[in-house]
Amino acid sequence: MEKFVVTGEVQLCGKIRVGGAKNAALPIMAATLLCSGVSVIHDVPYLSDIKAMQGIMTLLGAEIKREGRTLIIDSSNVHRVEVPEQLMREMRASVFLMGPLLGRFHKVRLSYPGGCAIGHRPIDLHLKALEKIGARIKEKFGFIDAEADSLIGSEIYLDFPSVGATENAIMAAVLAKGVTIICNAAREPEIFDLQTFLNKMGAKITGAGSDTIRIEGVERLVAVEHTIICDRIQAGTYLIAGAITRGDVVVENIVPEYLVSVIDKLEGIGSVIQVGENFIRVRSKELRGVDIKTLPHPGFPTDLQAPILSLLTMAKGTSIITETIFENRFKHVDELMRMGAQIKVEGRTAIIRGVPKLTGTKVTAPDLRAGGALVLAALAAEGTTEIEQIYHIDRGYENFEEHLQSLGAHIIRLNS
Template sequence: MDRFHIVGGSPLRGEVIVSGSKNSALPILFSALLGGGLEISNIPSLRDIRTAFSLLSQLGIRADPLVSADPEKTDLTQGIPSHKNDGWPGKYRLLEESIEAHEAPYDLVRTMRASILCLGPLLARRKRGRVSLPGGCLIGARPVDIHLNAFVRMGAKISIDHGYIDAHTNGLTGCDIHLPYPTVTGTENIMMAATLARGTTRIFNAAQEPEVSDLAFSLIARGARIEGIGTSSIKITGVDSLLEAPYTVMSDRIEAGTFLVAGALLGEDLMIRNVDVSCLDSLLGTLRDMGADFQEKNGSVSISRIRKPRGTSARTEPYPGFPTDMQAQILPLMAIAEGPSTVVETVFENRFTHVMEMNRMGANIDIHGSRAFVRGGASLEGASVMASDLRASAGLVLAALIAKGESEIQRVYHIDRGYEKIETKLESIGARIKRVRGEEIS
């Protein structure tokens, strides 16, 4: 397995460009199953994206690259470059070649929980879906019951047999759906199913994340009728079919946030481009509390190292609260801050697996249930550590960047799921980081 070798302490200067959002691109890609065609730009080159393309291919969706890729580095049968090259087009046209396929197999779904997002479009367009129960990162339970209960209310019949969800319908019908909590993938799955359902669907307590809005705007561009975007109450009036239309995926706010924390740790007038600061209010507020000074202009943010970071508190919550996907990245800054800090994790129940590894590097963090108590004032030292999930990987990379000496981050296949060439981007702004190739990951 690949790993990162990092020598800490190097200042970060220059410019880095944020890629397209994985969490936005995935549901938009799966919306191609609704038919009508889709032209999508700003797709990041990530393991999860490739998994989505492979799954869509099995479900009868052809992906044609629209930006020239190096033919020697591209699988021309599907237009999908391999993970280890620079031939990623970033722009594709997705066309429906078959509406017969309806099964999402375990060998693909097990690696990416977002694969459940194919079920809603399959039911709406093809009246049947057979999807393996999802896998992915070990950061706590993310049950799909909310999705399934909504589809039953809309007229689907569902059974679970031998690890597969088997669903079919004679046609979905809109209804009122009250979510027990604002699940992102649940909101997206229901919204996609409702675009082709008869009548009107209203989702109450809907997730308000920008990625949900991005999916909604992409569907509207193709002829869907959706109201209440960005609010907790979304109304979808079903249409007979969707049209083909171009759409550009939003920039990745979590990648932007990760580089903002990197700048707060080691920046020397670091410029981060392609940033939508309106999506980052909570994180920017926390960084200000810790002493950060940054300038925003025309989709870019410049930030420099906080000379004496102050301890603070953060509580992860659904958007617009502090994002759970930034919890691991803020901890290294809290670890070296003057005074104590506290993080309360309210979204996932098992998302402090990185803390033990950070403590091995010299952090002083205690976990009590859903709370992390950070003593502050630590001087981190390089060590060999192991990543347990996507965002934990990013947190450990940031810790290694400020640690004295050398560190090795193992299992970086996790970070490849959500950060496009992060080692290349960090190296371009001064970090001493390199990827050490290991055996191929199955």
């Protein structure tokens, strides 16, 4: 087991370039299974979740080679349609394999996915969407079997704009007969990137980025080359890191419109934001409290709720954060309170009373984004903080300590 050791009260300054988005790379990796051929995917981050997906796809018959930040995926020999249970439990994103395998082979078997324990994340929306286009779903002994004689286009209404359900429905529908319409679809940028990739392959999809997506089924797809979009969650985390340390940080290789809601809240907190064509600069001195509610895109992202909560622990006044996406995403609060934060949680709401400073201590990362939030708190805290179970952080933050070191942070990785 490894841990981070952080010595705080250092202003972060400098430039940092974010790479490809994990949340775009994982479904696009899965989508390569829809055809037989060699796909080339550029700017794929080095993350444990990506490595886990590679392992699953290899067991299904894909041949995958990494050259730097590029994955070369040969799906010609994919023949298995059952995802091993143990690998499913390691990573929730493995559920993305359901749509492509059902679309290509009309059959798939998997168990319920794992991942961070941030709340109840049922896949019933995925299953209902697949049933709408002709899949027969059977759930028994913890396994899900989906089969279809043929997939037929239909209208799918999602009760909630789930990103995963939207992406799975798209991937299953691209090879279905006729037209599929997804209503109340999620609008995240990663879905638009999936649409771009699939359309390169020969799919006919329009509407990604809006709440209505139209898919006209095609007979076959071909392997293509594609570059993953930038990681808006990593970018937002580094902007918040600059703000919490009262520093001056420029995040490059970012599409600013992906982070409009985050920019708005950082300005409300008291940061000075400069926006360029492909960069965002944050400068902060005094911080003040704001109220935040997480919402589906383009609202404030739930994946940045934990990092910005760390920031608000040191902002003047009282702040209120309402988490509307996941009911168990305040697991970092107890750890922040060990550092001196004053936070009261009532259901899905956290009330934060700002304190002049946090103090370093030993804390544990309970999940991916909460782990990132604890690192940010440690950067601003007095003294030294040890953060354990950082394998959670490695699932979504690429070379986290190295990037922070490049901005002047005193952070090292050690064996526990």
